[in-house]
Amino acid sequence: MSLKPMLTSSLLGIAVLAAAPATAQETIKVGTVFPLTGPTAVFGTQNFQGVVVAAEMINDRGGVKGKKIELVKADAASPQAAIAEVNRLITQAGVKILVGSTTTAVAMPATQEAERAGVFYWEGAAIAEQITERGFKYTFRVALPAAGLGTPAMDYTVKVVAPTLKRDPKDIRVAIVGEESSFGISMADVNVAAAKEAGVQVVLRETYPAGSKNTDLSPLILKLRAANPDVLIATAFFNDAVLLGRQMKELRFVPKAYIGTSAGHSTLTLADALGDAVNGTFSSSYPPDVNPGGLTEQARADLTEFKRRYQEKYKVVPSVQEVVGFVAGWSLFRDVIGTAESAEPDKLREAVMKLDVPIGSYINGWGAKFDAKGQNVRSFATVVQWQDKKMTVVYPLELATAKPIMLPAPGSK
Amino acid sequence: MLETLLQLFVSGILAGGIYALMSVGLTLVFGVLRVVNFAHGEYMMLAMYFTFWLFTQLSVDPYVAILIVLPAAWLFGIATEWLLIRRTLDAPHIAQVFVTLALSVLLQNLALLFWTADFRSIFVPYASSVVEIGPVLVTWSRLINFIIAIVTAAAVGAMLKYTYTGMAIRATAQDRRSARLMGVNVDRIYSMTFALGSALVALAGVLVMPLFPVNPFSGGEFILVAFVVVVLGGMGSLLGAVVAGLAIGVIEAFAAFYLGSEVKQLVYFLFFVVVLLVMPAGLFGKRGAEVMDVT
Numbered sequence: 001m002s003l004k005p006m007l008t009s010s011l012l013g014i015a016v017l018a019a020a021p022a023t024a025q026e027t028i029k030v031g032t033v034f035p036l037t038g039p040t041a042v043f044g045t046q047n048f049q050g051v052v053v054a055a056e057m058i059n060d061r062g063g064v065k066g067k068k069i070e071l072v073k074a075d076a077a078s079p080q081a082a083i084a085e086v087n088r089l090i091t092q093a094g095v096k097i098l099v100g101s102t103t104t105a106v107a108m109p110a111t112q113e114a115e116r117a118g119v120f121y122w123e124g125a126a127i128a129e130q131i132t133e134r135g136f137k138y139t140f141r142v143a144l145p146a147a148g149l150g151t152p153a154m155d156y157t158v159k160v161v162a163p164t165l166k167r168d169p170k171d172i173r174v175a176i177v178g179e180e181s182s183f184g185i186s187m188a189d190v191n192v193a194a195a196k197e198a199g200v201q202v203v204l205r206e207t208y209p210a211g212s213k214n215t216d217l218s219p220l221i222l223k224l225r226a227a228n229p230d231v232l233i234a235t236a237f238f239n240d241a242v243l244l245g246r247q248m249k250e251l252r253f254v255p256k257a258y259i260g261t262s263a264g265h266s267t268l269t270l271a272d273a274l275g276d277a278v279n280g281t282f283s284s285s286y287p288p289d290v291n292p293g294g295l296t297e298q299a300r301a302d303l304t305e306f307k308r309r310y311q312e313k314y315k316v317v318p319s320v321q322e323v324v325g326f327v328a329g330w331s332l333f334r335d336v337i338g339t340a341e342s343a344e345p346d347k348l349r350e351a352v353m354k355l356d357v358p359i360g361s362y363i364n365g366w367g368a369k370f371d372a373k374g375q376n377v378r379s380f381a382t383v384v385q386w387q388d389k390k391m392t393v394v395y396p397l398e399l400a401t402a403k404p405i406m407l408p409a410p411g412s413k
Numbered sequence: 414m415l416e417t418l419l420q421l422f423v424s425g426i427l428a429g430g431i432y433a434l435m436s437v438g439l440t441l442v443f444g445v446l447r448v449v450n451f452a453h454g455e456y457m458m459l460a461m462y463f464t465f466w467l468f469t470q471l472s473v474d475p476y477v478a479i480l481i482v483l484p485a486a487w488l489f490g491i492a493t494e495w496l497l498i499r500r501t502l503d504a505p506h507i508a509q510v511f512v513t514l515a516l517s518v519l520l521q522n523l524a525l526l527f528w529t530a531d532f533r534s535i536f537v538p539y540a541s542s543v544v545e546i547g548p549v550l551v552t553w554s555r556l557i558n559f560i561i562a563i564v565t566a567a568a569v570g571a572m573l574k575y576t577y578t579g580m581a582i583r584a585t586a587q588d589r590r591s592a593r594l595m596g597v598n599v600d601r602i603y604s605m606t607f608a609l610g611s612a613l614v615a616l617a618g619v620l621v622m623p624l625f626p627v628n629p630f631s632g633g634e635f636i637l638v639a640f641v642v643v644v645l646g647g648m649g650s651l652l653g654a655v656v657a658g659l660a661i662g663v664i665e666a667f668a669a670f671y672l673g674s675e676v677k678q679l680v681y682f683l684f685f686v687v688v689l690l691v692m693p694a695g696l697f698g699k700r701g702a703e704v705m706d707v708t
Contacts, residue, residue: 039530180675208674213634215625216428216662219669219677222417238532242626250543250552251420273534273626 027070028343030055030332031089033100033110038077043321044102047124048073050318050325051099053309057302058333069333082106086113096120096345099332102321104128111139120345122336124328125286125321129186132375138345140352140374142328142366143286146183149262149381150190152284153233156383156395158198161231161257164407170199175224175255178235181210187235187261203227208240217243221251228413230256238264242273249277256408257282262381268319271389278389280406284381286320287364287399288391294398295360302330303363327362335368365399416548421666423549429662430559431617435635436642436654437566438613444649445586445606448498451513454636455520456611460486460618461627462528468535468622475537475622476557482619483612490611494604502603517633524629534626541623558620565616566655569609573651582606586649645685647698657696660684 032051035044055069063069072093074085082101089095090113098114099122101107107126114121115136123131123141127149132141154174162169176191178184184207195202204227208214217240224232232255236244241264248254258281264270265283292300306326310318318326337343340351357368359378367378383395385404392402439453463482467473473481497516501509540554573579584592585602593599618632625631642661646653661681668680688696 039525042529042531177674206674208669209678211634213637213678215431215621215635216424216666217674218424219421219666220674222420223670226417239626239631242532242534243624246541246624247552250541251550252543267532269532269534269626273536275536275538 027068028064028337029070029072029093029095029097031072031074031086031093031095031098033074033076033082033086033089033098033106034102035077035081035106036073036075040103040105041077043125044076044106046319046321047102047325047328049310049314050322050327051124051329053306053313053322054326054329054333056313057305057309058330064333064337069337076101076106076110079105079109082110083113086110086119087117090114090117090119097332097337097343097348098122099124099328101126104131107131111136115139118345120348122328122332125324127183132373136374138349140370140376142331142368142376142379143324144379144381145375146186147190148379149284150187150235151194152381152383152395153259153261153282154191154194154198154200156259156282156284157200157231157233157257160395160404161407164404165230165256167230170201172231173201173203173227173229174231174233175204175206175227175229176202176233177204177206177208177220177224178261179210179237179240180207183263184210184235191233191261203229210237214240214243217247218251220244221247221253224248224255225251225253230408232258233261234258234265235261236264238267238270241265241267241270245270245274245277245281252411254409254412256412258409259283259383262286266320266384266391268391271386276389278386280409281386282394282404283384283386283391285384285391286324287366287380287382288320288323288384288393289401290365290382290393290399291401294365294396295363296358299361299363299365306363323364327364327366331357331362331368360398417670419547419549421670422663423546423551425663425666426659427551427555427559427662428665429659430562431621431658432638432642432662433566433655433658434558434562434617434620435614435639436646436658437569437651438610439636439639440643440646440649440651440654441569441613442607442610443643445582446498446502446603448502448509448513450498450607450610451510452493452517452520453610453614453639454632454634455517455524456486456489456632457614457618457636458524458627458629458632459489459520460615461622461631462524462533463615464619464622465533465535465627468537475535475540475619479616479619482615486611486615487608490608491604493611494607498607499600499603521629521633528629530628530630532626532628535622537623554620554623558624561616561620563655565613566651569613570651578602578605641681641685645688645695647695649699650695650697653695653697 034048035041055071059068072095074089076082076085097120101110104126107123111121115138121139125143127146129145158169162172176188178188192202260283262284266285271278335357336348336351341347352370355368359367361367368376369378371377382393384391385394387405394400394404442450460482464475464478467478497512501512542553544551544553573583581597581602584597585599642654642657646657664681664684665677669677
C-alpha cells in the first residue's frame with residue numbers, strides 16, 4: 001500500500017468516527033471510580049459489580065434514549081490513586097460522568113478533582129457528611145449521610161420498642177455507647193438529640209477508644225449494669241461489637257432491646273463470632289432484602305431481574321453493598337441521564353434538581369429527591385434484627401419482612 | 414460496691430495477664446539482642462490467623478493448636494533472625510528499626526493480600542462459659558489464658574535463672590564480648606532468644622483467638638500496649654514485664670469504670686510518665702540497659 005491511499009483511508013476512518021451520527025453505536029461514557037484492590041476492595045468490588053449489572057440491564061432494555069451506557073473502569077485503591085484515576089478518566093478517556101466511590105477516603109479527593117474539571121460526580125455509598133457540605137456544583141450523593149445510620153435506632157425505640165413494652169417513651173431509659181471516632185461520636189450525638197426530642201431518658205452516654213484496641217469492655221458493662229437501661233444503643237466496629245456481645249452475655253447484662261448503629265452490628269460475620277447469642281440484636285443498616293410489598297411494581301420487576309443477573313454473572317447472591325451499587329447506577333442511568341436534555345454536566349445537574357422519584361421506586365425501597373447541597377433526601381436506613389443468625393428487616397414497617405422477636409430480650413429485668 | 418470493686422480488679426488482672434504475655438517476648442529480645450522488634454505484633458497476628466485456619470479448616474481446638482502454632486512460630490523466629498536480624502546487629506539503631514519496621518509492613522500487607530481486610534473470628538462455646546467465684550463472674554477462657562500466661566512467664570524466668578542456656582542468655586544480655594570469651598555460642602543464643610520471643614507472642618495470639626477477631630492490623634493494635642509495658646517494667650526485665658502488664662490491666666479497668674472508658678488509655682499513660690520521671694529505667698530496669706554495649 002502506498003502512502004496516499006493509506007492516509008486517505010485512515011483519514012476517512014477518523015472522519016467517520018468524528019462525524020458519527022446518533023446511531024445505535026454511539027455510547028454515553030460513564031467512568032467508575034471504586035477501590036478494586038487494597039484494603040477496601042471487598043466493598044468497592046461489590047459496589048462496582050452492582051453498577052455493572054445496572055449498565056447491562058439498561059443496555060439490554062434499549063439503553064438510555066437509544067444510546068448504550070459504556071462503563072470506563074478505574075481502580076481507586078487509595079486517595080492518591082483516586083486522584084490519578086479520575087484525571088486519567090477525564091483527560092484521556094474523555095469522560096464527563098463519573099460514579100463512585102464506596103469510601104469517604106476515595107470520595108473526598110475524587111469529587112474534588114471532578115469538580116475542578118467540571119465533571120459530573122454521582123456518589124453512591126460514601127458516608128461522611130462533608131461530601132455534600134463543600135458547596136460543589138456537580139457532586140451528588142444517592143445514599144444517606146452518616147447521621148442517617150444513627151436516626152433509626154431512636155426512631156425504633158420510640159415507635160416500636162416503647163409500645164411493645166407497653167410504656168410511654170418518656171419512661172424508657174436508654175444508654176448510648178460507642179467508639180470514640182468521628183463516626184461513633186456523630187452517631188451518639190444524633191441519638192442523644194433524638195432522645196431529648198422524644199423525652200426519652202438517657203441514663204448513660206460513654207465512648208471508648210476507637211480502632212480495635214479494646215481487650216476488655218467489662219468496666220463499661222459493669223457501668224451499664226449499674227445504670228440499668230431498657231435500651232442499649234451502641235456504635236461499634238466489628239472487633240468491639242464482638243467483644244461487647246460476648247462480654248454482655250458473660251457478665252449477664254441483658255437490656256430489653258440492644259440496637260447497634262450499622263458497622264459491626266450489621267456485619268454478616270457477626271453471627272460466626274457470636275453464635276446464637278447474636279439473635280435478637282437490632283441494628284440500623286442500609287436496606288438489605290426489603291419486603292417487595294413496599295416497592296412499586298416496576299421496582300419489584302427490577303429487583304427480580306437484578307438478582308437473577310447478578311447471580312448468573314458473579315455466582316454469588318447479591319447483598320447490601322451490591323444493591324447500593326446497583327441503585328447508584330440505575331438512578332444515574334435511568335433517571336438522571338434518562339431525563340436530562342443532554343449528557344453534559346450542566347444539563348445533568350438540572351435533571352438531578354428536578355428529580356422526584358417516589359420512595360419505593362428503587363430495589364431497596366429508596367426514591368430520589370435532592371436538596372440544594374446535592375444530597376438525596378429519599379434514601380434511608382432500615383432497622384434489621386438478627387433472627388436465626390440472619391439480618392431481617394423489621395423497620396420501617398412497610399418494608400419489613402418479619403416481626404421483631406425476643407422483645408423484650410429473655411432474661412432482661 | 415465491694416462486688417464491683419472485686420469484679421473490676423479481677424477483670425483488670427485477667428486482661429493484664431495477656432498484656433504480660435505479649436510483652437515478655439519483646440522484652441527478652443530487647444534485653445539479649447538489643448533489638449526492638451517492631452514486627453512483634455505481626456507475629457501475634459500470624460499466630461491468630463494460623464489458629465483461625467486450624468480451627469475452621471481442620472476443627473483443631475485453639476488450646477490444642479498451641480502444640481502446632483508454637484513450634485511453627487519458633488521456626489519462623491529462627492528464620493527471621495538468620496535472614497534479617499543477625500545482619501543488622503552491629504548496624505546503627507536506625508537500620509535495625511527500619512528492618513523490623515519494614516518486616517512489620519511487609520507481613521501486614523501480605524496478610525491483606527492473601528486474607529483481605531475482613532475480620533475473622535472463631536466461636537468456641539465453652540470458651541465464653543462463665544465461672545462464678547463468689548460474687549465475681551469470670552470467663553473461662555480469660556481465666557485459663559491468665560493461668561497459662563503466668564505459668565509460662567514463670568517457666569521462662571526459671572529457665573533463665575537455673576539452666577545453663579538461661580545463664581548463657583543472661584550472660585549475653587549483660588556483655589556480649591565477655592560471654593563469647595567464656596565460651597558461649599552467642600550466635601546460637603541470639604537465634605534461640607529470638608525464636609523464644611516469637612513463640613511467646615504466638616502463644617498470646619493463640620490464646621486471644623477465642624476472645625477477639627483477627628484482621629491484618631490486629632497485631633499492631635494489640636501490641637501497642639506491649640511497648641508501654643516493656644518500657645514501664647524496665648527494658649529487658651522479665652519480672653518488670655509481668656508486673657507492668659498486670660498493673661496496666663488493673664489501671665485500665667478502674668479508670669474505665671470511674672473516669673470513663675474514653676480516658677482509660679490517658680490514665681495509664683499518665684501513670685507511665687510519672688513512673689518514668691521517678692524511675693527513668695522503669696520499675697525493674699537497670700540504668701543504661703538501653704545503651705548498646707560494645708561487641
